[in-house]
Amino acid sequence: MRDSISNKLSVLGSRSKLVLITLAFLLLVLEFFVHRHAETDVENIFFFPALYAFVICVAIVLGGIVLRKLVMRREDYYDNG
Amino acid sequence: MAELFLNFPPGLIMVLLAIPAALVPHHYRQLFILSVIALSAFFLTAGPGVHWETEISGFNLILNRSDHLTLPFAIVFHIAAALNVIYGWHEPKPLEHCSGLAYAGAAIAALHAGDLFSLFIWWELTAVTSVFLILASGSNQAKYSAMRYLIIQVLSGMFLLSGAVLVFQDSGSLAFDKMNLGTVGTWLIFVAFGVKAAFPFLNGWLQDSYPESTVIGTVMLSAFTTKLAIYAFARGFPGTDILIIIGCVMTMFPVFFAVIENDMRRVLSYSLNNQLGFMVVAIGVGTELAINGAVAHAFAHIIYKGLLFMSMGAVLYRVGTVKASELGGLYRMMPLTCIFCIIGAMSISAFPLFSGFAAKSLIMSSLGYEGLVYAYLVLLAASAGVLHHSGIKIPYFAFFGHDGGHQVKEAPPGMIVAMGIAGLLCILIGVLPSLFYSILPYQIDYNPYDAGHVLAQLQLLIFSILAFAFLMTFKIYPPELRSTVLNSDWFYRRMLPAVGWPILSTVLSVWGSFLRKVRGIVNVAWDAIDKIMHSPWAGPTISGRAVLIQAVLLSFLLLIVYVAAG
Numbered sequence: 001m002r003d004s005i006s007n008k009l010s011v012l013g014s015r016s017k018l019v020l021i022t023l024a025f026l027l028l029v030l031e032f033f034v035h036r037h038a039e040t041d042v043e044n045i046f047f048f049p050a051l052y053a054f055v056i057c058v059a060i061v062l063g064g065i066v067l068r069k070l071v072m073r074r075e076d077y078y079d080n081g
Numbered sequence: 082m083a084e085l086f087l088n089f090p091p092g093l094i095m096v097l098l099a100i101p102a103a104l105v106p107h108h109y110r111q112l113f114i115l116s117v118i119a120l121s122a123f124f125l126t127a128g129p130g131v132h133w134e135t136e137i138s139g140f141n142l143i144l145n146r147s148d149h150l151t152l153p154f155a156i157v158f159h160i161a162a163a164l165n166v167i168y169g170w171h172e173p174k175p176l177e178h179c180s181g182l183a184y185a186g187a188a189i190a191a192l193h194a195g196d197l198f199s200l201f202i203w204w205e206l207t208a209v210t211s212v213f214l215i216l217a218s219g220s221n222q223a224k225y226s227a228m229r230y231l232i233i234q235v236l237s238g239m240f241l242l243s244g245a246v247l248v249f250q251d252s253g254s255l256a257f258d259k260m261n262l263g264t265v266g267t268w269l270i271f272v273a274f275g276v277k278a279a280f281p282f283l284n285g286w287l288q289d290s291y292p293e294s295t296v297i298g299t300v301m302l303s304a305f306t307t308k309l310a311i312y313a314f315a316r317g318f319p320g321t322d323i324l325i326i327i328g329c330v331m332t333m334f335p336v337f338f339a340v341i342e343n344d345m346r347r348v349l350s351y352s353l354n355n356q357l358g359f360m361v362v363a364i365g366v367g368t369e370l371a372i373n374g375a376v377a378h379a380f381a382h383i384i385y386k387g388l389l390f391m392s393m394g395a396v397l398y399r400v401g402t403v404k405a406s407e408l409g410g411l412y413r414m415m416p417l418t419c420i421f422c423i424i425g426a427m428s429i430s431a432f433p434l435f436s437g438f439a440a441k442s443l444i445m446s447s448l449g450y451e452g453l454v455y456a457y458l459v460l461l462a463a464s465a466g467v468l469h470h471s472g473i474k475i476p477y478f479a480f481f482g483h484d485g486g487h488q489v490k491e492a493p494p495g496m497i498v499a500m501g502i503a504g505l506l507c508i509l510i511g512v513l514p515s516l517f518y519s520i521l522p523y524q525i526d527y528n529p530y531d532a533g534h535v536l537a538q539l540q541l542l543i544f545s546i547l548a549f550a551f552l553m554t555f556k557i558y559p560p561e562l563r564s565t566v567l568n569s570d571w572f573y574r575r576m577l578p579a580v581g582w583p584i585l586s587t588v589l590s591v592w593g594s595f596l597r598k599v600r601g602i603v604n605v606a607w608d609a610i611d612k613i614m615h616s617p618w619a620g621p622t623i624s625g626r627a628v629l630i631q632a633v634l635l636s637f638l639l640l641i642v643y644v645a646a647g
Contacts, residue, residue, distance in 0.1 A: 018552055024547050027540045036533040039449025040457050049540040053465040054459075057548035060466050064340035066560050071567040072341060077572060078565060079222075 090145035090193035091124035091155055095186025103175040112612050114166050116184050122159045138254060143195025151192045151524040154312045158189045159382045161304035164503055166501045167351045168391055169297035170495030180213035188305035192312055197245035198254040204241055207306055208234030214298030215290050223293040226483035230290035230442045237276035244269030253527055260362040261316050279309035279354050281330045285570025287354060292346040296394040303353060303390045304383045305517060311360045312380050317465055320367025331358030332463035339470035342566050345403040347395045351569055355463060363444040366451055369523040374443030376521055380478050381436035381510055385428035388503040392422035395492035396479055405561040410484030419480040421500035430472035430506040433535045438508035439517055442529035
């Protein structure tokens with residue numbers, strides 16, 4: 001029972017990635033047909049929101065990993081008062 | 082009397098009836114509180130204008146002022162208060178319901194305060210009423226957190242009061258209107274607002290206390306205090322440039338913490354902080370479009386953030402923990418909660434057709450129109466960050482991800498209804514933005530749904546999700562670990578005691594030995610005096626010391642008169 005559910009889950013997981021990649025591809029294709037009239041100059045760069053979002057998200061997570069080294073303590077850090 | 086009653090500021094009735102509400106038996110109490118909130122909302126129909134003004138010992142106090150800025154905040158505060166009542170229906174104990182009612186009432190009344198003194202009263206009352214929501218947890222940890230919360234909040238009130246006194250001294254008026262930074266008084270008020278708005282490094286209290294509150298308490302807390310501060314900034318400091326920079330830091334700084342935090346309600350508290358940053362930036366820009374954006378964002382935010390806190394509250398209620406490292410796979414047991422959580426997540430991430438999109442677009446466009454490119458890019462990055470920690474992390478680790486192995490029931494009906502209404506509102510605002518924009522302070526002609534704008538937003542969102550999937554697939558994403566993440570409250574919880582105690586004890590011991598020395602000298606002096614005064618010629622009937630003091634005082638008086646006359 002549990003196995004079949006986890007099987008279904010993993011199938012779903014692989015499909016969600018497929019859906020995601022298809023969507024991403026479609027949005028990039030749309031860039032050729034829809035004019036993103038930008039509010040700032042930098043947005044005129046081709047694929048700007050897509051590239052920016054990807055880079056920023058990776059940077060945030062990498063930043064988080066560095067931050068973890070600085071500010072992460074054991075769970076009971078504040079427990080004694 | 083009836084006339085006075087009708088002039089009451091909205092919210093006051095909620096504060097007044099909060100204690101009587103405790104006497105009403107459970108289910109009836111919830112109905113009673115709902116009708117009190119409805120009655121309070123009825124006071125909003127008085128329309129714009131000053132409805133209650135009074136003079137107390139020369140101070141002109143404006144107790145009820147409504148205008149186009151107070152109205153949207155007041156509406157959403159009433160909605161949030163009502164949703165909280167429904168959400169907490171399962172809880173038979175009165176403490177949270179009654180303090181929640183008083184807290185919401187105080188916040189609503191604060192919106193209608195037209196002078197700094199009444200604002201101060203309500204400002205403090207929101208602190209005092211809300212602290213019970215944290216105390217209601219009952220744990221030792223919550224008790225300490227509540228005390229820290231209260232100290233910080235009351236401190237903010239003290240800043241406000243001292244600022245108000247200085248402003249009154251400078252201008253002769255207590256009126257709460259637009260101020261210009263420059264005098265000590267206005268700076269004090271600015272800092273007072275900044276504490277409640279959780280400015281960078283003044284934010285420790287928020288992430289410290291909100292997650293310590295109860296299931297219902299955190300939802301209540303998330304709505305009022307910080308948004309009251311946002312209202313206060315929009316009223317007092319629109320167009321103040323420094324707010325743009327502060328807001329930019331506020332949007333980015335909590336994002337990193339949210340990524341590594343394990344407690345889901347703490348993740349949401351960081352993300353709340355980040356959302357406040359968007360509003361602060363918009364207030365700093367100060368144009369009509371930007372102020373509309375700030376107000377719209379506060380409005381939408383209260384609902385979707387409330388919804389997210391509700392969904393995590395439901396998880397906490399059923400599972401007993403909201404630690405990401407312990408959760409996962411709950412979508413099978415709590416499908417409705419999961420769906421509502423996803424609606425909240427899509428709203429906060431600003432997916433088109435959800436409320437966050439309708440609100441945030443105003444702020445982004447106002448930045449674009451003003452040519453503030455750096456702020457625009459920071460906020461765009463923060464938007465990607467929001468999607469990352471609130472939009473994906475929250476639903477993914479709670480409801481999907483690795484299975485936590487919990488066997489639980491769906492959330493109780495009250496919770497489901499409240500989350501359902503909140504979710505519906507999120508979608509309504511997103512689908513009918515023009516109706517939503519019509520309650521904003523300024524009339525604007527703005528359409529967020531043009532093809533280019535939607536495409537840009539979708540690219541931003543889908544590629545953020547893609548980045549998450551990429552990092553998960555390649556195992557770069559940091560695993561959820563049981564941990565404590567240090568935040569700015571560390572400075573007063575650890576550094577201050579570590580540095581302060583030695584200093585304080587040194588000062589105290591020096592002071593103590595100084596006092597001992599002084600006492601020694603005094604004793605020697607008294608002994609000498611006693612010896613002289615109690616000698617036979619002074620007479621035994623009057624205490625020698627009293628005579629001596631009188632003699633000294635009289636000589637002193639003589640000296641003063643002599644100097645004055647000369």
